[in-house]
Structures are given as C-alpha cells and as structure tokens.
Amino acid sequence: METMSTRSAAVLTGTAGAARMFVAALAFTSAYVGFSAYGAATSDTRAEQITLSSRALPVTAPAAEVAPAKNGEIAVSVVADGGCARSYEARSLLVNPEPGQSMRYGWRLARWSPATKTWRTYLRGHDGFAGAERTAEWRAQISGNPGWYRVELTAGGEAVTSERFQVSC
Missing domain, CATH: 2.60.40.10 (Immunoglobulins)
Known part of the structure; x- marks a missing residue:
C-alpha cells in the first residue's frame, strides 16, 4: 500500500507542475496577443496635413515709455x-x-x-x-x-x- 500512496503523490506533484506550466504559457500567450493587437492598433500610418498661417496686425498704439527709475522715488x-x-x-x-x-x-x-x-x-x-x-x-x-x-x-x-x-x- 505504501507504493500506491507514493505513486499518487508523484502523479499529483507532476500534475501540479504541469498545471503551473500551462498557466504560465497561457499568460505569456495572452500577453503576446495583447501586445500584437496594441502594435497593430498604433501602427496606423495615415498622416494629416496641417497648414499653419499667421497674419500681421498693425500696431494701434505705441508702446508705453517707462521712465528711468530714480533713487529715493517710486x-x-x-x-x-x-x-x-x-x-x-x-x-x-x-x-x-x-x-x-x-x-x-x-x-x-x-x-x-x-x-x-x-x-x-x-x-x-x-x-x-x-x-x-x-x-x-x-x-x-x-x-x-x-x-x-x-x-x-x-x-x-x-x-x-x-x-x-x-x-x-
């Protein structure tokens, strides 16, 4: 009977290891698929042309002259x-x-x-x-x-x- 319980423990240990490997492989595959989908979504190569323009506005009033500062006055x-x-x-x-x-x-x-x-x-x-x-x-x-x-x-x-x-x- 002792050999039977040892074999059952060995099978369970092997099954647990296989289950861990399966979960790890599934996680890796999910990450790879997600990353590939992200790359496909961001690899859109369409470009839009933007035209910038400016116009000159005339000066309507001269800049205010700032008097030089003097010692003892504000x-x-x-x-x-x-x-x-x-x-x-x-x-x-x-x-x-x-x-x-x-x-x-x-x-x-x-x-x-x-x-x-x-x-x-x-x-x-x-x-x-x-x-x-x-x-x-x-x-x-x-x-x-x-x-x-x-x-x-x-x-x-x-x-x-x-x-x-x-x-x-």
Missing part, C-alpha cells in the same frame, strides 16, 4: 490686465551703501482706511540683491477693491513712499 504705472483687474508696477533705483554685501528690501501696497484714517497693508513683497545698485520692480494686482493706495519701499532701514493713486473698480 514710480507707479498701470498695466491693464483686462476688465476691472489692473496690475500696478512700482519701480525704484536702489543704491547699496555696501556693494560687497547683499541688500534686502521690502515692498508694501497700502490702502487708505477711511474708518481708522490710517494706511493699512494690502499686499507685501520682499526681495534682495548683491551689488552696487539695482532697479527694483514690483507688480501688484488690485481687483474689485476701490479706494486710495500707495506703494512703500523699505531698504536699509529707510522707507520711501509713492504718491497716492485711486482705484475706481
């Missing part, structure tokens, strides 16, 4: 972004008293508060540079908040303030 100009959204660009010339050291500076867009009768911070920005001097530029966007504004620049412990300007929408 020039603010309006950059229309469309609709009521407007960007305001502030420029100033910064002179570093120690050109071998870096200089940090900060921008502040302040809005006049009629309730408290003070200038309140609306936006802030910081930057820095190394060298003797730099024309510093900062752009702030105001949308849907009418009122009086001004730009302040602080560098090396000193503050410079722009003229106030009004935003109407």
